[in-house]
Amino acid sequence: MESHHLFDEKELEELDRQASVADGALKDAAERLPRFTTVSGMSVKRVYTPLDVRKLSYLNDLGLPNTYPFTRAIHPTGYRGRLWTMRMFSGFGTAEETNARFRYLLSHGETGLSTAFDYATLVGYDTDAKEARGEFGKCGVAISSLRDMEILFDGIPQDRVTTSMTINGPAAIIWAMYIVTAEKKGIPMAKLGGTIQNDILKEYIAQASYIYPPEPSLRLVADTIEFGTKYMPLWNTISISGYHIREAGATAQQELAFTLADGFTYVELGLKRGLDVDDFVPRLSFFFNCHNDFFEEIAKFRAARRIWAREMKERFKAKKDRSCWMRFHTQTAGCSLTEQQPENNIVRTTIQALAAVLGGTQSLHTNSMDEAMALPSEKAVRIALRTQQIIAHESGVTNSVDPLGGSFMVESLTNEMEHAAREYFRKIDALGGVVAGIDKGFFQREIAQAAYRYQQEIESKERVMVGVNEYVLDEPVEIPLLTDVAKGQQRHLDRLNQVRRERDNREVTRRLNELHDAAKGDANLMPYILDAVRAYATLGEMCGVLRGVFGEHTELLVA
Amino acid sequence: MSNKVKQEKIRVLVAKPGLDGHDRGAKVIARALREAGMEVIYTGLRQSPEMIVEAALQEDVDVVGLSILSGAHMELFPLIVDGLKQKGLNHILIVAGGIIPEEDVPVLKKMGIQAIFRPGAMTQDIVDFVNAAMAGKRQRTT
Numbered sequence: 039m040e041s042h043h044l045f046d047e048k049e050l051e052e053l054d055r056q057a058s059v060a061d062g063a064l065k066d067a068a069e070r071l072p073r074f075t076t077v078s079g080m081s082v083k084r085v086y087t088p089l090d091v092r093k094l095s096y097l098n099d100l101g102l103p104n105t106y107p108f109t110r111a112i113h114p115t116g117y118r119g120r121l122w123t124m125r126m127f128s129g130f131g132t133a134e135e136t137n138a139r140f141r142y143l144l145s146h147g148e149t150g151l152s153t154a155f156d157y158a159t160l161v162g163y164d165t166d167a168k169e170a171r172g173e174f175g176k177c178g179v180a181i182s183s184l185r186d187m188e189i190l191f192d193g194i195p196q197d198r199v200t201t202s203m204t205i206n207g208p209a210a211i212i213w214a215m216y217i218v219t220a221e222k223k224g225i226p227m228a229k230l231g232g233t234i235q236n237d238i239l240k241e242y243i244a245q246a247s248y249i250y251p252p253e254p255s256l257r258l259v260a261d262t263i264e265f266g267t268k269y270m271p272l273w274n275t276i277s278i279s280g281y282h283i284r285e286a287g288a289t290a291q292q293e294l295a296f297t298l299a300d301g302f303t304y305v306e307l308g309l310k311r312g313l314d315v316d317d318f319v320p321r322l323s324f325f326f327n328c329h330n331d332f333f334e335e336i337a338k339f340r341a342a343r344r345i346w347a348r349e350m351k352e353r354f355k356a357k358k359d360r361s362c363w364m365r366f367h368t369q370t371a372g373c374s375l376t377e378q379q380p381e382n383n384i385v386r387t388t389i390q391a392l393a394a395v396l397g398g399t400q401s402l403h404t405n406s407m408d409e410a411m412a413l414p415s416e417k418a419v420r421i422a423l424r425t426q427q428i429i430a431h432e433s434g435v436t437n438s439v440d441p442l443g444g445s446f447m448v449e450s451l452t453n454e455m456e457h458a459a460r461e462y463f464r465k466i467d468a469l470g471g472v473v474a475g476i477d478k479g480f481f482q483r484e485i486a487q488a489a490y491r492y493q494q495e496i497e498s499k500e501r502v503m504v505g506v507n508e509y510v511l512d513e514p515v516e517i518p519l520l521t522d523v524a525k526g527q528q529r530h531l532d533r534l535n536q537v538r539r540e541r542d543n544r545e546v547t548r549r550l551n552e553l554h555d556a557a558k559g560d561a562n563l564m565p566y567i568l569d570a571v572r573a574y575a576t577l578g579e580m581c582g583v584l585r586g587v588f589g590e591h592t593e594l595l596v597a
Numbered sequence: 598m599s600n601k602v603k604q605e606k607i608r609v610l611v612a613k614p615g616l617d618g619h620d621r622g623a624k625v626i627a628r629a630l631r632e633a634g635m636e637v638i639y640t641g642l643r644q645s646p647e648m649i650v651e652a653a654l655q656e657d658v659d660v661v662g663l664s665i666l667s668g669a670h671m672e673l674f675p676l677i678v679d680g681l682k683q684k685g686l687n688h689i690l691i692v693a694g695g696i697i698p699e700e701d702v703p704v705l706k707k708m709g710i711q712a713i714f715r716p717g718a719m720t721q722d723i724v725d726f727v728n729a730a731m732a733g734k735r736q737r738t739t
Contacts, residue, residue, distance in 0.1 A: 157616035157667050161643075169645070172672025173616055246618025246642050287621050373621075377716040410716045411698065486624045493625050497719050506717045519698070523668070595641050596624075 044096055045088045054089055077331035077501075078289035079491075080454060086446035094449055099344070103439040104359075107347040109340050109452065111398050112363040116439030117430070121149075123401035124426045125202060127369065129154030129179035130413045132526035133189035136179040139416075140194060146420055147427060150401060151194070151232075152202040154178030155212070160247040162208040162581030165530055174527045177413075178204075182530070183537045183576045187215040188222065196220040201232040202277065202367065202401075207249035209236035210258050210564060211580050214571040217270075233274035233323055233367075236262055239300040239472055243481040245282035246593065249581060252473050254588035258563065259304065260311045265564040267308075267318045274323040276304055277367065283481075284327035285373045287489020290338045293327060294455060295462030296481055298345055303472045305354055316358040319350060324366035328390040328397070330374050335390070336442055337451035339397025342366070345456055368394035369403040375410040379505040379515050383407040388425050395429055396442055402426055412519040482596040534576065541574040549573045550583050557587040607731050609660040612640040612649045614677060617667035622694060626662065629720035630727065635660075646673055650680035653689060659734075660727055663693040663710075670697055670705070678709045690730050694718065 064084070074082045083090070094100070103111035113119055126143050129136045140151055155178040158170035164182045165174050174180050181187055191201075196219070205212040213234045217227045238255040241248040248255065259276065266275035280288075280297035288296065301322065308318045326342070328335050346364035350356040370390035375383045384407050391404050404422040406414035414422070430436055442448045469475045476482075495501035502508045549570040556566045570580055611627045613620060620642060631637045638656050640649065653661050661681070663674065674693065681689055693705065694714035702713045712726050 157669075161616050163616075169643075170616065171676075172669030173667055176668035177617065241618075244618075246620065247616075285621070287625075411696065486628075489621050490625050490628050493629075493720060497721055503717075507719075514699070521698075593641050595639060 043092065044094055045092060050088060050092055053087060057087060057089060076290070076334040076451075077329055078291055078334060080291075080334060080451070080458075083447075086450050088446060090446055090450040091453070094453070100443060100449075106351065106359070106362060107344045108362060108364070109344040109347075110440035110443045112343065112365065114439075116398070117395070117436035118439070121430050121436065122395065122399050122426075123150040123200070124148050124423060124430075125150035125152045125367065125401045125403055126419060126423055127152040127154050127204065127403045128414075128419070129156075130177075130520070130523040131175035131179065132530050133179055133181065133186040134529075135175075135523075135526060137190050137192055137194070139419075140190075142416060143419070143423065144194075144199070146423055148423060150200045150202065152403060153190070153204065155203075155205055156180045157247070158182075159212070159577060160205065160207065162211075162249045162577060162585075164534060164576050164578030165527070166534065167578055174530065175524045180530050181212065181215065181577065182534045184215050184218055184571050184574050185533060185537050186530070187212075187219045191216070191219050196223065197225045197229045202235075203233070204235045206235050206238055206241050206245070206247055207255070208577060208581055209234045209238075210262050210567050211571065211577055213262065214564065214567045218568065218571050227270050229272070230270060231272035233277045234262065235277045235279060235325070237276050237279045237300065237304075237325075239303060239476070240279050240282055240297070242476040242591070242593075243283055243296060243300075244286040244288070244485060245279075248591045250584065250588035251591045252476065254584075255591075256307055256473075257560075260307050261562045261564050263304070263308050263318050263321075264311055264313060264562055266321060267313055271321075273321065274365075275318070275321050277323050277325045278304065279325040281325050281327045281369050283485065284329065284371065286485050287373075287492060288485045289488050290329065290331070290334050291455065291458040292462070292484055292488060294338050294342055294345075295459040295466075297324065297326070298342065298349070298459060299463060299466050299472050301346065302349060302353075305350075309354075315350070315354050315356050316361050319354070319356060320358065320360040320363070323400075324364055326366055326368050326394075326399075327371050328368050328394040328399075329371040330386060330390065332389060332393045333448060333451055334455075335393040336397045337448055337455045339366070339368075339394070339399065340440075340443075340448070340452045341455035341459065343398070344452070345459055365400045367401040367403070368397070368399040370394070370405045372405055372409055375405060375407075376503065376505050377410040379511060380407045380410065380517050381515065382505055383410070384421060384425065387422060388429075391425055392429055392433070392435065395435060396440075398440060408517055408519055412521070413523060415518055415520045417518070477594070479594045479596045482594065486596055537574050537576070545573045546570070546575045546579070550575055550579060553580065554583045554587060557584055607635045607660060607727065608656065608658040609635050609637045609662055609727070610640065610649070610653050610656055610658040611637055611662045611664065612644050612652065612677075613642045613664055614644050614646060614649060614673045615665050615667050615669040616643055617665065617669075618642055619666040619695075620664075622666075623662075623664040626664070626694070626720055626723060629724060630662075633724040633728070635727070646676035646680055649677050650684060650686075653681060653686060654684050658689065659731060660690045660692065663691070663695075665693070665695040665697075668696065670695065671701060674705060674710060675708060682709075688734070690727070690734065692723070692727070694723075
């Protein structure tokens with residue numbers, strides 16, 4: 039398309055002249071800091087004008103909401119058509135306790151579910167495994183077999199509520215448990231909507247709840263993409279996640295670049311499996327962090343949409359608009375919360391949530407004020423949910439699509455974000471791609487360096503953290519916390535033992551052997567996993583079989 | 598470097614017990630201690646209590662720093678403290694950090710963990726604590 043710039047050249051020349059005069063006059067003006075930067079270290083100018091976006095072409099670079107390159111939005115009506123899904127990440131203790139929390143949230147106006155699993159579950163152990171000592175129910179709900187999953191979703195209309203599950207190493211197995219739970223209620227898998235995180239690349243990069251080495255793990259991811267594409271048209275087979283990359287200390291630019299690079303790798307994986315780009319890419323979704331720096335975050339979301347659309351169309355030759363749509367979930371930044379004066383976290387979360395909404399998120403989790411200390415209490419999580427409802431219904435920001443589009447500053451930062459991400463893509467390509475970059479410790483080192491720099495800035499007070507290095511209170515501020523999340527451990531273990539006792543153990547052995555043999559070959563493992571789940575094989579048993587075939591990943595130490 | 602200087606460097610094992618993958622803090626602290634002149638060995642993730650005790654023994658460290666964010670500390674820390682005692686490593690200074698509720702702090706201190714650094718702690722304070730504690734220990738033993 040021929041490029042038409044937004045601004046008249048003559049007017050720009052005059053503006054340039056006036057701006058030079060103004061800058062000269064302000065050369066010695068006293069400002070609070072020698073240099074103003076975003077949280078991620080991007081320089082921010084005193085004022086932005088058309089000069090900063092003089093090359094911007096409205097049609098090529100922005101477009102209307104829902105026209106390529108989708109910088110402004112993917113849906114023509116934005117939040118006027120439909121609000122984002124209010125999806126609070128939750129889970130602790132037993133399946134019964136988490137089921138009660140799910141019902142509590144739905145009764146308070148939550149519109150989608152999001153499941154947190156405990157560490158035993160996340161890395162594929164049954165609760166009574168020696169490796170899982172002390173982990174029961176701590177960071178999420180414990181799911182050791184189909185029986186637990188049946189209780190977790192008891193009374194939840196799985197054909198009407200979409201469910202997101204933060205699960206990666208054992209994603210295929212937990213997904214199979216969710217599918218079979220619905221099957222037993224008479225809901226066919228084709229009717230299930232939701233998301234498995236299933237983004238194993240970022241596990242090696244940041245979150246570290248991997249099980250097997252990259253190659254067999256990616257085969258499992260390809261199996262789930264293929265299975266979902268064929269049988270579950272409403273399911274998002276991966277949630278390509280920058281959230282954990284950011285929490286581990288990355289900058290906004292790194293989060294954006296590494297997440298998109300992971301995304302391209304999954305697209306290549308699906309193509310290698312023989313799938314058509316327009317068949318599976320529409321079911322890939324994203325998950326970003328939203329940190330404190332308001333405009334930087336909004337620019338990040340807008341740049342993410344534009345880069346994904348451009349790469350899908352230009353590099354991967356997608357024909358459908360849907361393949362170019364970046365749909366994403368956002369979670370406010372857990373790492374920005376403070377234990378000191380915890381009520382202040384409500385304010386931080388509000389600012390972050392507002393940025394996510396102005397960035398056009400499809401779904402949102404808002405952190406609770408107590409999350410630097412514990413899993414959220416009922417009251418804290420309700421306030422966090424109410425924060426979203428106030429933004430949605432009271433602030434007015436939902437009335438117009440991408441209301442900050444056209445802001446000289448936001449457009450300029452959006453361009454800078456895209457530019458920074460593309461610089462990283464070149465580096466990653468030069469390393470031989472994402473997996474090679476992981477093997478070489480590239481991502482891990484970049485993130486560790488950024489995390490260290492951030493901490494240094496706090497310690498030198500170059501970065502003010504209210505209540506931590508400035509405005510400190512001598513007396514601790516106390517708020518009620520959720521305690522004793524592990525009180526149901528015996529109940530969970532009794533159930534696990536009962537499952538092992540009462541199931542048909544010959545059938546379990548047969549299904550596990552079939553899974554073992556299939557894993558050694560190259561068949562899609564989903565049908566085998568589903569059969570083992572139906573027989574009540576436990577999570578630890580199934581992951582154990584796959585550990586035997588695939589081996590276990592050991593991290594490259596970069597610290 | 599002379600042997601004497603080598604001996605004077607404080608040797609620290611930064612260890613991640615349990616299954617959680619939150620290693621941001623452990624890595625930041627490992628680097629801060631290293632930049633403060635200490636010899637730091639980082640274990641990496643998913644270390645069992647037995648592995649940590651063995652590493653402390655093999656590496657002949659003066660300090661063990663435990664980092665955990667999953668909440669499994671009340672189960673895992675006693676196993677590590679007891680394991681170190683059983684190997685006769687009573688001289689080792691044990692410190693810990695992570696998401697550790699205030700109410701657990703006195704229990705952990707009584708158990709023999711000398712300092713607990715909670716969210717918002719500054720690396721400089723950790724460095725100062727370790728230096729001061731080691732200076733005290735070395736004075737007592739010389």
